[in-house]
Amino acid sequence: MDFNFDIIWGYLPLFLRGTLYTIGFSIASIVLGSILGLGIGFGRMLKNPLWRWPFDVYVNIFRGTPLYVQILIVHFGLVPLFYGSTNALISGVVALSLNSAAYAAEIFRAGIQSVDSGQREAALSLGMTRRQSMRFVVLPQAIKRMVPAFGNEFIVLVKDSSLLALVAAPEIMYWGNTMKGQYMRIWEPYLTAAVIYFILTYSLNKLLAYIERRM
Amino acid sequence: METRKETKTRNKWILSALIAILVLAIAGCGSDKANNSSNTGSTNSGSNAAETNAPETVVKFASDAIYAPMEYMDKDTIKGFDIDFIAAVMEEAGMKYEVVNTGWDTMLQSVQQGTEYQAGLSAVSITDERKQTYDFSVPYFESTNMIMVKEGSDIKSALDLKDKTVAVQTATTADELMSKIMGVGNTKLKRFDSNAVAMMELDNGGADAVVADIAIIREYIKNNPKMKLVGIKDTPNFGSEYYGILFPKGSELKAKLDPAIQKVIENGKYEEIYKKWFGEAPDLTNLKNAK
Numbered sequence: 250m251d252f253n254f255d256i257i258w259g260y261l262p263l264f265l266r267g268t269l270y271t272i273g274f275s276i277a278s279i280v281l282g283s284i285l286g287l288g289i290g291f292g293r294m295l296k297n298p299l300w301r302w303p304f305d306v307y308v309n310i311f312r313g314t315p316l317y318v319q320i321l322i323v324h325f326g327l328v329p330l331f332y333g334s335t336n337a338l339i340s341g342v343v344a345l346s347l348n349s350a351a352y353a354a355e356i357f358r359a360g361i362q363s364v365d366s367g368q369r370e371a372a373l374s375l376g377m378t379r380r381q382s383m384r385f386v387v388l389p390q391a392i393k394r395m396v397p398a399f400g401n402e403f404i405v406l407v408k409d410s411s412l413l414a415l416v417a418a419p420e421i422m423y424w425g426n427t428m429k430g431q432y433m434r435i436w437e438p439y440l441t442a443a444v445i446y447f448i449l450t451y452s453l454n455k456l457l458a459y460i461e462r463r464m
Numbered sequence: 465m466e467t468r469k470e471t472k473t474r475n476k477w478i479l480s481a482l483i484a485i486l487v488l489a490i491a492g493c494g495s496d497k498a499n500n501s502s503n504t505g506s507t508n509s510g511s512n513a514a515e516t517n518a519p520e521t522v523v524k525f526a527s528d529a530i531y532a533p534m535e536y537m538d539k540d541t542i543k544g545f546d547i548d549f550i551a552a553v554m555e556e557a558g559m560k561y562e563v564v565n566t567g568w569d570t571m572l573q574s575v576q577q578g579t580e581y582q583a584g585l586s587a588v589s590i591t592d593e594r595k596q597t598y599d600f601s602v603p604y605f606e607s608t609n610m611i612m613v614k615e616g617s618d619i620k621s622a623l624d625l626k627d628k629t630v631a632v633q634t635a636t637t638a639d640e641l642m643s644k645i646m647g648v649g650n651t652k653l654k655r656f657d658s659n660a661v662a663m664m665e666l667d668n669g670g671a672d673a674v675v676a677d678i679a680i681i682r683e684y685i686k687n688n689p690k691m692k693l694v695g696i697k698d699t700p701n702f703g704s705e706y707y708g709i710l711f712p713k714g715s716e717l718k719a720k721l722d723p724a725i726q727k728v729i730e731n732g733k734y735e736e737i738y739k740k741w742f743g744e745a746p747d748l749t750n751l752k753n754a755k
Contacts, residue, residue, distance in 0.1 A: 262649070263649050266649070321661075325664055325665075329668045334669030334670050336670065337654070337670075415661070416661075416665075417656055417665070426634045426635075426655060429569070429572075430639050430640075430655065431593070431640065431643070433572050433593070433597055433598070433635065434576075434597060435569055435572055435573045436573075
């Protein structure tokens with residue numbers, strides 16, 4: 250097959266611009282998703298089933314339905330409700346954040362619950378408050394255990410952001426689709442997109458490995 | 465704990481493995497094409513042997529059936545103008561055929577290879593850019609693009625769209641025309657997977673206009689009278705374009721189908737099918753002269 254590099258060069262500036270959007274979507278969503286997820290994760294650990302219920306529902310819904318559909322609902326339902334009209338940038342960040350919050354919540358919950366309960370009991374018996382035992386004894390150990398799972402979630406998120414092309418968010422895959430449309434060719438746009446995603450996730454991998462080693 | 469040196473060698477391994485995969489992927493596409501001719505030959509004779517003496521094979525058409533009324537899925541059957549049209553053409557040509565909804569991307573790639581699918585039937589407009597990669601049948605349908613706006617919009621022609629937000633379906637000629645008017649990299653030109661999503665964007669205030677094939681827009685306006693939509697024709701800026709059947713480069717099928725298409729257009733069958741789907745008789749003057 251003739252692999253036409255010329256058309257890739259022509260689209261490279263757009264792909265690079267799309268890369269910036271992909272990075273922006275990913276970072277904004279992992280940050281917002283983690284904050285939201287932390288709250289939901291703690292909510293999932295509440296003793297009272299009635300209080301815990303909404304958090305369980307949240308996690309089940311967002312983990313149990315396709316991100317594809319979530320993006321459409323956020324873009325055509327949620328965002329117009331608050332913003333007045335559709336906006337791909339807002340819906341992109343909102344949809345990815347809400348989705349990753351569900352996964353982050355589970356990572357937090359699992360991380361915290363994996364710390365042996367004896368640790369907390371020891372801290373309490375030393376006279377620490379519950380808050381102090383969480384802050385100084387449980388969390389430092391839990392966070393260390395969460396890092397690999399979090400890295401995994403971040404990498405998945407970077408690739409999931411490609412689904413935002415669905416609502417014309419100008420990220421990498423969107424420009425791939427545009428290029429495909431102009432030249433009616435498949436491999437040039439998709440393999441270029443794949444290489445860019447790989448560079449992004451591979452760098453992220455390196456960064457995460459570095460952090461893991463440092464902890 | 466692994467040492468730094470170990471990590472380094474491992475990384476080298478991963479990197480070379482990856483490069484190998486990419487190289488294989490690209491080489492794989494190459495060898496596919498090289499095998500093409502021999503493959504088609506063998507499958508043809510293979511299926512014939514089992515059948516009757518007639519040297520007949522089933523021509524497989526790939527289609528992207530999300531383009532009502534040209535082609536769309538009604539539950540699990542494919543329907544539309546194109547489907548009725550190809551039925552008439554294949555009857556004329558005396559060949560067995562099958563139309564499969566493969567989606568746009570798969571259609572493009574498999575027709576380019578020409579092994580599993582020998583042609584693409586999906587309201588594909590004939591353009592010079594596409595001719596570089598594919599062969600087309602003689603034109604079988606005249607179309608033009610139309611602008612759809614909400615009632616009371618100040619948009620009157622294609623040039624008014626220059627600094628508006630416009631929604632189109634990716635890879636359509638509407639996308640191509642608007643890319644020329646607005647610029648390929650202009651993010652106010654929003655491209656969607658299907659016209660259905662583009663129209664939803666207009667409905668939710670995310671776009672000022674949708675540009676699409678006239679048949680699609682008319683069908684949508686007809687089906688959604690409550691939305692108060694208007695279609696705007698702009699002949700000077702959106703000229704006529706013609707649909708053709710998509711063939712792989714150098715296809716032998718073209719020579720067989722072209723006369724059948726012309727026959728169907730001339731013997732009145734075409735007019736019948738056209739009336740069934742569009743409720744009016746076609747003006748065939750341009751189509752007959754178009755080459």
